[in-house]
Amino acid sequence: MNKALVVTLLICIVIAVMLFQSGRDMTMAKDTYQDEFIRMDIASEQASAHTMKESSFTLTITNMTGEPFSGANLEVVLSMPGMFCGSFPAKVTEAKPGSYVAVGIPVMRGEWQAEARLQTDDKTRRVIYPFIVD
Numbered sequence: 001m002n003k004a005l006v007v008t009l010l011i012c013i014v015i016a017v018m019l020f021q022s023g024r025d026m027t028m029a030k031d032t033y034q035d036e037f038i039r040m041d042i043a044s045e046q047a048s049a050h051t052m053k054e055s056s057f058t059l060t061i062t063n064m065t066g067e068p069f070s071g072a073n074l075e076v077v078l079s080m081p082g083m084f085c086g087s088f089p090a091k092v093t094e095a096k097p098g099s100y101v102a103v104g105i106p107v108m109r110g111e112w113q114a115e116a117r118l119q120t121d122d123k124t125r126r127v128i129y130p131f132i133v134d
């Protein structure tokens, strides 16, 4: 085997691994809000979203010591940034302590976001999860 062939093979392997990693990142995408009191993660429950089909998101909320934040005053709204087609509240339920599921229905194709708003006495914390609807 000559050297050039070995190098080419190695480059191919590296590219394959990178493609595999980026594909995996897509499905495991999440967004996080964190301050000194609260950590809030939002992730999609499905790899792709479609018009007029339910889309669900998982919100995991913990306090500063990592314990589940139960009974949160939480609101999740689906909308299209920069468009005027409206805001669509998702139905939020606490599946288990500190773990919430939000279900909503995107009404058209394009770039959407799920915005979670956690209301406490002193302030509102937000985390935004962008996603594509096709």
Ligand SMILES: [Cu+2]
Pocket: 080, 083, 084, 085, 108, 110
């Ligand atoms: Cu729209």
